[in-house]
Amino acid sequence: MDTNGAFSAQERAAVYKCIFHRRDVRGEFLPDPVPDEVLTRILLAAHHAPSVGFVQPWVFIVVRRADVKARLFEAFVHANTEAAGMFEPGRAAKYRRLKLEGIREAPVGICVTGDRNRAGATVLGRTHQPDMDLYSTVCAVQNLWLAARAEGVGVGWVSIIRPEHLRDILAIPSAVVPVAYLCIGYTRYFHDKPELEKRDWARRIDIRECIRLEQWDGERPA
Protein backbone atom coordinates (compact mmCIF):
# COMPACT_ATOMS: atom_id res chain seq x y z
CA MET A 1 0.00 0.00 0.00
CA ASP A 2 1.55 3.29 -1.10
CA THR A 3 1.04 5.74 1.73
CA ASN A 4 1.64 8.69 -0.54
CA GLY A 5 -0.28 7.26 -3.43
CA ALA A 6 -3.29 8.53 -5.21
CA PHE A 7 -6.58 6.72 -4.87
CA SER A 8 -7.86 4.88 -7.92
CA ALA A 9 -11.32 5.78 -9.21
CA GLN A 10 -12.60 2.54 -7.63
CA GLU A 11 -11.02 3.32 -4.27
CA ARG A 12 -12.40 6.85 -4.31
CA ALA A 13 -15.85 5.52 -5.15
CA ALA A 14 -15.65 3.10 -2.21
CA VAL A 15 -14.91 5.96 0.18
CA TYR A 16 -17.89 7.94 -1.11
CA LYS A 17 -20.10 4.84 -1.00
CA CYS A 18 -19.21 4.50 2.66
CA ILE A 19 -19.84 8.17 3.45
CA PHE A 20 -23.17 8.35 1.59
CA HIS A 21 -24.53 5.02 2.83
CA ARG A 22 -23.61 5.31 6.48
CA ARG A 23 -26.80 5.34 8.56
CA ASP A 24 -27.80 5.91 12.17
CA VAL A 25 -29.15 2.45 12.99
CA ARG A 26 -31.87 2.05 15.61
CA GLY A 27 -34.33 -0.65 14.68
CA GLU A 28 -32.54 -3.13 12.44
CA PHE A 29 -29.94 -4.74 14.69
CA LEU A 30 -29.39 -8.48 14.41
CA PRO A 31 -28.30 -10.49 17.45
CA ASP A 32 -25.35 -12.01 15.56
CA PRO A 33 -22.13 -11.44 17.47
CA VAL A 34 -19.59 -9.01 16.05
CA PRO A 35 -16.31 -10.97 15.87
CA ASP A 36 -13.46 -9.60 17.97
CA GLU A 37 -11.27 -9.10 14.91
CA VAL A 38 -13.95 -6.94 13.27
CA LEU A 39 -14.41 -4.89 16.43
CA THR A 40 -10.64 -4.49 16.70
CA ARG A 41 -10.39 -3.17 13.14
CA ILE A 42 -13.21 -0.71 13.77
CA LEU A 43 -11.59 0.53 16.98
CA LEU A 44 -8.22 0.81 15.26
CA ALA A 45 -9.87 3.05 12.68
CA ALA A 46 -11.24 5.19 15.52
CA HIS A 47 -7.79 5.31 17.11
CA HIS A 48 -6.40 6.75 13.86
CA ALA A 49 -8.64 9.79 13.97
CA PRO A 50 -6.94 13.17 14.01
CA SER A 51 -6.26 14.41 17.52
CA VAL A 52 -5.21 17.80 18.76
CA GLY A 53 -1.53 17.74 19.74
CA PHE A 54 -1.64 13.99 18.93
CA VAL A 55 -3.00 13.39 22.46
CA GLN A 56 -5.40 10.61 21.39
CA PRO A 57 -7.77 11.51 24.24
CA TRP A 58 -10.22 8.65 23.70
CA VAL A 59 -11.06 5.61 25.76
CA PHE A 60 -13.57 3.14 24.33
CA ILE A 61 -15.71 1.30 26.86
CA VAL A 62 -17.05 -1.87 25.24
CA VAL A 63 -20.37 -3.00 26.71
CA ARG A 64 -21.65 -6.53 26.12
CA ARG A 65 -23.31 -7.43 29.44
CA ALA A 66 -27.11 -7.47 29.41
CA ASP A 67 -27.37 -6.02 32.91
CA VAL A 68 -25.27 -2.99 31.94
CA LYS A 69 -27.35 -2.51 28.79
CA ALA A 70 -30.53 -2.76 30.87
CA ARG A 71 -29.38 0.11 33.08
CA LEU A 72 -28.42 2.18 30.05
CA PHE A 73 -31.81 1.52 28.49
CA GLU A 74 -33.51 2.65 31.69
CA ALA A 75 -31.50 5.89 31.57
CA PHE A 76 -32.56 6.36 27.94
CA VAL A 77 -36.25 5.86 28.80
CA HIS A 78 -35.95 8.42 31.58
CA ALA A 79 -34.45 11.03 29.25
CA ASN A 80 -36.69 10.15 26.33
CA THR A 81 -39.84 10.64 28.37
CA GLU A 82 -38.59 14.08 29.39
CA ALA A 83 -37.62 14.84 25.81
CA ALA A 84 -41.04 14.00 24.35
CA GLY A 85 -42.59 16.54 26.73
CA MET A 86 -40.45 19.32 25.29
CA PHE A 87 -42.11 19.32 21.86
CA GLU A 88 -45.47 20.86 21.02
CA PRO A 89 -48.29 18.26 21.11
CA GLY A 90 -48.39 17.26 17.42
CA ARG A 91 -44.64 16.98 17.20
CA ALA A 92 -44.51 15.15 20.55
CA ALA A 93 -46.92 12.48 19.30
CA LYS A 94 -44.74 11.97 16.24
CA TYR A 95 -41.63 11.93 18.44
CA ARG A 96 -43.05 9.14 20.60
CA ARG A 97 -43.59 6.96 17.53
CA LEU A 98 -39.92 7.12 16.53
CA LYS A 99 -37.53 4.33 17.47
CA LEU A 100 -34.49 6.24 18.68
CA GLU A 101 -32.12 3.60 20.07
CA GLY A 102 -31.15 -0.05 19.92
CA ILE A 103 -29.38 -0.37 23.27
CA ARG A 104 -30.65 -3.82 24.22
CA GLU A 105 -30.84 -5.36 20.74
CA ALA A 106 -27.37 -4.35 19.56
CA PRO A 107 -24.88 -7.01 20.63
CA VAL A 108 -22.22 -4.41 21.42
CA GLY A 109 -22.32 -0.93 22.88
CA ILE A 110 -19.34 1.38 22.85
CA CYS A 111 -19.12 4.47 24.99
CA VAL A 112 -16.58 6.78 23.39
CA THR A 113 -15.07 8.95 26.09
CA GLY A 114 -12.56 11.80 26.04
CA ASP A 115 -10.01 12.10 28.83
CA ARG A 116 -9.48 15.83 29.35
CA ASN A 117 -6.23 15.30 31.23
CA ARG A 118 -4.62 12.84 28.83
CA ALA A 119 -1.67 15.11 28.08
CA GLY A 120 -1.58 17.56 30.97
CA ALA A 121 -2.90 21.09 31.17
CA THR A 122 -1.17 22.57 28.11
CA VAL A 123 -1.86 20.79 24.85
CA LEU A 124 -0.55 21.87 21.45
CA GLY A 125 -3.54 23.14 19.47
CA ARG A 126 -5.85 23.32 22.47
CA THR A 127 -4.44 26.52 23.91
CA HIS A 128 -7.06 28.74 22.25
CA GLN A 129 -9.90 26.30 21.61
CA PRO A 130 -10.38 24.31 24.80
CA ASP A 131 -12.87 21.86 23.30
CA MET A 132 -10.47 20.61 20.65
CA ASP A 133 -9.89 17.39 22.58
CA LEU A 134 -13.62 16.65 22.58
CA TYR A 135 -13.75 17.45 18.89
CA SER A 136 -10.90 14.97 18.34
CA THR A 137 -12.97 12.37 20.18
CA VAL A 138 -15.89 13.05 17.85
CA CYS A 139 -13.57 12.51 14.86
CA ALA A 140 -12.84 9.08 16.36
CA VAL A 141 -16.59 8.40 16.49
CA GLN A 142 -16.95 9.26 12.81
CA ASN A 143 -13.97 7.08 11.81
CA LEU A 144 -15.47 4.22 13.80
CA TRP A 145 -18.85 4.73 12.15
CA LEU A 146 -17.44 4.68 8.62
CA ALA A 147 -15.18 1.68 9.25
CA ALA A 148 -18.18 -0.17 10.69
CA ARG A 149 -20.24 0.65 7.58
CA ALA A 150 -17.50 -0.78 5.37
CA GLU A 151 -17.59 -3.93 7.54
CA GLY A 152 -21.37 -4.18 7.07
CA VAL A 153 -21.84 -3.27 10.73
CA GLY A 154 -24.43 -0.71 11.79
CA VAL A 155 -23.90 2.05 14.34
CA GLY A 156 -26.46 4.17 16.17
CA TRP A 157 -25.54 7.16 18.34
CA VAL A 158 -27.78 7.43 21.41
CA SER A 159 -27.64 10.99 22.69
CA ILE A 160 -30.96 10.96 24.55
CA ILE A 161 -29.43 10.05 27.88
CA ARG A 162 -28.10 12.20 30.69
CA PRO A 163 -24.29 12.31 30.69
CA GLU A 164 -24.36 11.88 34.50
CA HIS A 165 -26.26 8.62 34.05
CA LEU A 166 -23.62 7.39 31.61
CA ARG A 167 -20.96 8.39 34.14
CA ASP A 168 -22.71 6.58 36.93
CA ILE A 169 -23.46 3.35 35.06
CA LEU A 170 -20.03 3.08 33.42
CA ALA A 171 -18.00 4.46 36.39
CA ILE A 172 -16.56 7.28 34.31
CA PRO A 173 -14.42 9.70 36.37
CA SER A 174 -15.13 13.41 36.44
CA ALA A 175 -12.19 14.41 34.23
CA VAL A 176 -13.48 12.20 31.45
CA VAL A 177 -16.37 13.18 29.17
CA PRO A 178 -18.75 10.54 27.81
CA VAL A 179 -18.99 11.95 24.28
CA ALA A 180 -21.05 9.23 22.60
CA TYR A 181 -22.85 6.01 23.40
CA LEU A 182 -22.93 3.88 20.26
CA CYS A 183 -25.05 0.79 19.56
CA ILE A 184 -23.17 -1.58 17.27
CA GLY A 185 -24.13 -4.72 15.39
CA TYR A 186 -24.97 -6.33 12.08
CA THR A 187 -28.24 -5.15 10.63
CA ARG A 188 -31.15 -6.61 8.71
CA TYR A 189 -30.61 -3.80 6.19
CA PHE A 190 -29.47 -0.20 5.95
CA HIS A 191 -32.09 2.41 5.16
CA ASP A 192 -31.66 4.11 1.79
CA LYS A 193 -32.01 7.55 3.43
CA PRO A 194 -31.73 8.94 6.96
CA GLU A 195 -34.75 7.72 8.91
CA LEU A 196 -35.72 11.18 10.11
CA GLU A 197 -35.93 12.18 6.45
CA LYS A 198 -37.98 9.12 5.49
CA ARG A 199 -40.38 9.72 8.35
CA ASP A 200 -40.81 13.41 7.46
CA TRP A 201 -39.29 14.65 10.70
CA ALA A 202 -36.84 16.90 8.83
CA ARG A 203 -35.73 17.50 5.26
CA ARG A 204 -32.36 17.37 3.56
CA ILE A 205 -31.14 20.95 3.16
CA ASP A 206 -29.97 21.99 -0.31
CA ILE A 207 -26.19 22.04 0.03
CA ARG A 208 -26.02 25.42 -1.69
CA GLU A 209 -27.74 26.84 1.39
CA CYS A 210 -24.78 25.59 3.43
CA ILE A 211 -21.97 27.21 1.43
CA ARG A 212 -20.86 30.85 1.57
CA LEU A 213 -17.96 32.59 -0.11
CA GLU A 214 -15.34 34.51 1.91
CA GLN A 215 -17.68 35.49 4.76
CA TRP A 216 -20.71 34.23 6.66
CA ASP A 217 -22.93 36.67 4.80
CA GLY A 218 -21.03 36.22 1.55
CA GLU A 219 -22.34 34.96 -1.77
CA ARG A 220 -23.73 31.48 -2.18
CA PRO A 221 -22.24 29.45 -5.03
CA ALA A 222 -24.14 29.19 -8.30
Add this chain to the structure above:
Amino acid sequence: MDTNGAFSAQERAAVYKCIFHRRDVRGEFLPDPVPDEVLTRILLAAHHAPSVGFVQPWVFIVVRRADVKARLFEAFVHANTEAAGMFEPGRAAKYRRLKLEGIREAPVGICVTGDRNRAGATVLGRTHQPDMDLYSTVCAVQNLWLAARAEGVGVGWVSIIRPEHLRDILAIPSAVVPVAYLCIGYTRYFHDKPELEKRDWARRIDIRECIRLEQWDGERPA
Protein backbone atom coordinates in the same frame (compact mmCIF):
# COMPACT_ATOMS: atom_id res chain seq x y z
CA MET B 1 -24.79 1.05 -6.35
CA ASP B 2 -26.62 -1.15 -3.87
CA THR B 3 -27.37 0.99 -0.84
CA ASN B 4 -27.96 -2.04 1.32
CA GLY B 5 -25.07 -3.99 -0.11
CA ALA B 6 -22.02 -5.35 1.52
CA PHE B 7 -18.67 -3.85 0.73
CA SER B 8 -16.25 -5.96 -1.30
CA ALA B 9 -12.84 -6.69 0.23
CA GLN B 10 -11.39 -4.10 -2.17
CA GLU B 11 -13.93 -1.46 -1.18
CA ARG B 12 -13.37 -2.12 2.52
CA ALA B 13 -9.61 -1.86 2.02
CA ALA B 14 -10.07 1.49 0.28
CA VAL B 15 -11.99 2.87 3.26
CA TYR B 16 -9.27 1.76 5.66
CA LYS B 17 -6.56 3.12 3.35
CA CYS B 18 -8.31 6.48 3.53
CA ILE B 19 -8.68 6.39 7.31
CA PHE B 20 -5.09 5.29 7.99
CA HIS B 21 -3.46 7.60 5.46
CA ARG B 22 -5.32 10.78 6.24
CA ARG B 23 -2.90 13.41 7.53
CA ASP B 24 -3.03 16.86 9.05
CA VAL B 25 -1.25 18.82 6.32
CA ARG B 26 0.68 21.95 7.20
CA GLY B 27 3.82 22.29 5.12
CA GLU B 28 3.23 20.46 1.84
CA PHE B 29 0.52 22.45 0.11
CA LEU B 30 0.87 23.06 -3.63
CA PRO B 31 -0.55 26.22 -5.17
CA ASP B 32 -2.51 24.21 -7.79
CA PRO B 33 -6.16 25.21 -7.72
CA VAL B 34 -8.69 22.70 -6.41
CA PRO B 35 -11.32 22.35 -9.17
CA ASP B 36 -14.84 23.39 -8.21
CA GLU B 37 -16.18 19.90 -8.93
CA VAL B 38 -13.68 18.36 -6.51
CA LEU B 39 -14.52 20.90 -3.82
CA THR B 40 -18.23 20.27 -4.39
CA ARG B 41 -17.79 16.52 -3.93
CA ILE B 42 -15.81 17.06 -0.74
CA LEU B 43 -18.44 19.42 0.64
CA LEU B 44 -21.22 17.03 -0.33
CA ALA B 45 -19.46 14.35 1.70
CA ALA B 46 -19.36 16.75 4.65
CA HIS B 47 -23.06 17.51 4.17
CA HIS B 48 -23.79 13.78 4.51
CA ALA B 49 -22.35 13.56 7.99
CA PRO B 50 -24.66 12.34 10.74
CA SER B 51 -26.49 15.19 12.42
CA VAL B 52 -28.52 15.25 15.59
CA GLY B 53 -32.24 15.42 14.77
CA PHE B 54 -31.13 15.67 11.09
CA VAL B 55 -30.66 19.43 11.61
CA GLN B 56 -27.55 19.64 9.40
CA PRO B 57 -26.27 22.60 11.44
CA TRP B 58 -23.21 23.35 9.29
CA VAL B 59 -22.33 26.26 7.07
CA PHE B 60 -19.07 26.08 5.13
CA ILE B 61 -17.35 29.39 4.48
CA VAL B 62 -15.00 28.98 1.53
CA VAL B 63 -12.03 31.35 1.63
CA ARG B 64 -9.94 31.99 -1.47
CA ARG B 65 -9.08 35.69 -1.19
CA ALA B 66 -5.48 36.46 -0.24
CA ASP B 67 -6.46 39.44 1.91
CA VAL B 68 -8.82 37.31 4.01
CA LYS B 69 -6.13 34.64 4.39
CA ALA B 70 -3.63 37.32 5.41
CA ARG B 71 -5.90 38.43 8.27
CA LEU B 72 -6.43 34.82 9.34
CA PHE B 73 -2.68 34.24 9.30
CA GLU B 74 -2.16 37.31 11.47
CA ALA B 75 -4.71 35.92 13.96
CA PHE B 76 -2.83 32.61 13.96
CA VAL B 77 0.51 34.32 14.64
CA HIS B 78 -1.04 36.21 17.54
CA ALA B 79 -2.39 33.01 19.13
CA ASN B 80 0.68 30.95 18.30
CA THR B 81 3.01 33.41 20.02
CA GLU B 82 0.85 33.21 23.13
CA ALA B 83 0.72 29.42 22.87
CA ALA B 84 4.51 29.00 22.71
CA GLY B 85 4.80 30.89 25.98
CA MET B 86 2.60 28.36 27.74
CA PHE B 87 5.07 25.48 27.48
CA GLU B 88 8.13 25.01 29.64
CA PRO B 89 11.29 26.34 27.96
CA GLY B 90 12.59 23.14 26.31
CA ARG B 91 9.19 22.22 25.00
CA ALA B 92 8.55 25.83 23.92
CA ALA B 93 11.71 25.85 21.80
CA LYS B 94 10.57 22.65 20.11
CA TYR B 95 7.06 24.09 19.68
CA ARG B 96 8.42 27.15 17.87
CA ARG B 97 10.18 24.93 15.33
CA LEU B 98 6.97 23.18 14.31
CA LYS B 99 5.05 24.30 11.24
CA LEU B 100 1.46 24.31 12.47
CA GLU B 101 -0.58 25.84 9.64
CA GLY B 102 -0.71 26.42 5.91
CA ILE B 103 -3.19 29.29 5.82
CA ARG B 104 -1.51 31.37 3.09
CA GLU B 105 -0.11 28.52 1.00
CA ALA B 106 -3.27 26.41 0.77
CA PRO B 107 -5.35 27.60 -2.19
CA VAL B 108 -8.59 27.11 -0.27
CA GLY B 109 -9.61 27.62 3.33
CA ILE B 110 -12.90 26.36 4.71
CA CYS B 111 -14.31 27.53 7.99
CA VAL B 112 -16.77 24.87 9.17
CA THR B 113 -19.36 26.52 11.36
CA GLY B 114 -22.28 25.21 13.36
CA ASP B 115 -25.49 27.23 13.54
CA ARG B 116 -26.90 26.63 17.01
CA ASN B 117 -30.35 27.88 16.02
CA ARG B 118 -30.73 25.90 12.81
CA ALA B 119 -33.78 24.00 14.01
CA GLY B 120 -35.13 26.06 16.88
CA ALA B 121 -34.68 25.59 20.61
CA THR B 122 -35.80 21.97 20.91
CA VAL B 123 -33.92 19.50 18.76
CA LEU B 124 -34.47 15.74 18.74
CA GLY B 125 -31.39 14.17 20.33
CA ARG B 126 -30.04 17.44 21.72
CA THR B 127 -32.42 17.67 24.66
CA HIS B 128 -29.98 16.07 27.11
CA GLN B 129 -26.63 16.67 25.45
CA PRO B 130 -26.61 20.32 24.34
CA ASP B 131 -23.36 20.06 22.39
CA MET B 132 -24.65 17.39 20.03
CA ASP B 133 -25.05 19.93 17.23
CA LEU B 134 -21.39 20.91 17.52
CA TYR B 135 -20.44 17.24 17.56
CA SER B 136 -22.46 16.79 14.35
CA THR B 137 -20.48 19.64 12.83
CA VAL B 138 -17.24 17.87 13.78
CA CYS B 139 -18.52 14.71 12.04
CA ALA B 140 -18.89 16.87 8.92
CA VAL B 141 -15.26 17.95 9.30
CA GLN B 142 -14.12 14.34 9.46
CA ASN B 143 -16.20 13.34 6.42
CA LEU B 144 -14.73 16.28 4.52
CA TRP B 145 -11.21 15.28 5.57
CA LEU B 146 -11.58 11.67 4.43
CA ALA B 147 -13.26 12.58 1.14
CA ALA B 148 -10.43 15.04 0.48
CA ARG B 149 -7.84 12.34 1.15
CA ALA B 150 -9.54 10.07 -1.36
CA GLU B 151 -9.36 12.94 -3.86
CA GLY B 152 -5.63 13.35 -3.19
CA VAL B 153 -6.35 16.66 -1.47
CA GLY B 154 -4.73 17.53 1.85
CA VAL B 155 -6.49 19.12 4.82
CA GLY B 156 -5.00 20.81 7.87
CA TRP B 157 -7.06 21.89 10.89
CA VAL B 158 -5.83 25.18 12.37
CA SER B 159 -7.03 25.42 15.95
CA ILE B 160 -4.40 27.86 17.17
CA ILE B 161 -6.53 30.92 16.59
CA ARG B 162 -8.97 32.73 18.84
CA PRO B 163 -12.58 31.92 17.92
CA GLU B 164 -13.45 35.62 18.31
CA HIS B 165 -10.86 36.47 15.64
CA LEU B 166 -12.43 33.92 13.28
CA ARG B 167 -15.81 35.51 14.03
CA ASP B 168 -14.54 38.97 13.37
CA ILE B 169 -12.67 38.20 10.14
CA LEU B 170 -15.41 36.02 8.64
CA ALA B 171 -18.39 38.02 10.01
CA ILE B 172 -19.78 35.02 11.86
CA PRO B 173 -22.85 35.90 13.99
CA SER B 174 -22.96 35.14 17.69
CA ALA B 175 -25.37 32.18 17.40
CA VAL B 176 -22.93 30.40 15.09
CA VAL B 177 -19.82 28.61 16.33
CA PRO B 178 -16.67 28.50 14.18
CA VAL B 179 -15.81 24.86 14.86
CA ALA B 180 -12.87 24.42 12.51
CA TYR B 181 -10.69 26.38 10.13
CA LEU B 182 -9.35 24.01 7.49
CA CYS B 183 -6.53 24.60 5.00
CA ILE B 184 -7.19 22.68 1.80
CA GLY B 185 -5.14 21.91 -1.29
CA TYR B 186 -3.13 19.38 -3.24
CA THR B 187 0.12 18.38 -1.56
CA ARG B 188 3.66 17.54 -2.56
CA TYR B 189 3.24 14.33 -0.57
CA PHE B 190 1.49 12.94 2.48
CA HIS B 191 3.60 12.05 5.50
CA ASP B 192 3.73 8.33 6.31
CA LYS B 193 2.92 9.06 9.97
CA PRO B 194 1.42 11.98 11.90
CA GLU B 195 4.00 14.77 11.95
CA LEU B 196 3.86 15.19 15.72
CA GLU B 197 4.82 11.51 15.99
CA LYS B 198 7.65 11.84 13.44
CA ARG B 199 9.03 14.88 15.24
CA ASP B 200 8.91 13.17 18.65
CA TRP B 201 6.36 15.59 20.07
CA ALA B 202 4.07 12.73 21.15
CA ARG B 203 3.86 8.98 20.69
CA ARG B 204 1.16 6.69 19.34
CA ILE B 205 -0.64 5.13 22.30
CA ASP B 206 -1.04 1.34 22.26
CA ILE B 207 -4.69 0.88 21.38
CA ARG B 208 -5.10 -1.68 24.19
CA GLU B 209 -4.61 1.21 26.61
CA CYS B 210 -7.66 2.85 25.04
CA ILE B 211 -10.12 -0.04 25.41
CA ARG B 212 -11.95 -1.10 28.57
CA LEU B 213 -14.60 -3.74 29.09
CA GLU B 214 -17.99 -2.89 30.62
CA GLN B 215 -16.75 0.03 32.74
CA TRP B 216 -14.13 2.77 32.74
CA ASP B 217 -12.06 0.86 35.27
CA GLY B 218 -12.91 -2.48 33.67
CA GLU B 219 -10.52 -5.02 32.17
CA ARG B 220 -8.37 -4.19 29.19
CA PRO B 221 -8.61 -6.63 26.28
CA ALA B 222 -5.87 -9.27 25.88
